[in-house]
Amino acid sequence: MTKKGGRPSKWDEIMDDSKLTLVEGWKRDGLSDKQVAENLGVSYTVLKEWKKKYPSFATAIKKGKEVSDYELENALHKRARGYYYTEQTITNAGEVVEITKYEHPNPTSLIFALKNRIPKKYRDKQEIEQTNKNIDITLGDYDGED
Template sequence: MDIVNKLGLVEGWKRDGLTDEQIARNLGVSKHTLIKWKKNIPDFLDAIKKGKEVSDYELENALHKRAVGYYYEEETVTNKGDVVKIKKYEHANPTSLIFALKNRLPHKYRDKVEQEITNRNIEINIGDYVDDD
């Protein structure tokens, strides 16, 4: 197979979020073959990396927009039948904001607080026990 001619497809599939296994299936090869290509064909590995970088960047931008809020335009039809553009605002999404903060500033916004546990030897003396029953 001439994989060099398919680098654009591979990059696009990775950009669309496909896994290596799915890309291998699309190319009609095993995942093992795909791994060998990544090791032995620098252009193939570059296509995989480039597609993933674009996808990661788009996801980061989408998360950022949802976390801080954003303006967008929407077309609507008036009562008279005219199509007009309306500017709307999507408020910040608290879940997206929390997720972003926990991942970008984990030292400041983590769920679990780590506590240092120190070993202490404590001796407990219990007096004589008498069972009268």
């Protein structure tokens, strides 16, 4: 798409399939839209316009972000539950051996996950529904003295 007068648009100058793959990768790596715009040499406003105007660009942004989001969710889930992992270490005899270790659940990750997955049950502010019925309480012979 060239602009009127035959001058190529910024899109035509910059974007091709390899750049779309690069944009998707940047989003997968966790870069913000502002950082992607900077890497492309365009303003954040131009990037937002391209997302609206070019479906292939919007798809690349979305696909990369989804992968990153799932990786973050999986990492949080793993930290909240605890996990086993292997690592190499050197013994006193100079041998390299693999050992299995256990990373205990992280309470902060667990709290965060529960508050977001089951907010009605785990949010900080609990909402309690209260219904009052008009109940007539008669004190009988009570005269206020003990």
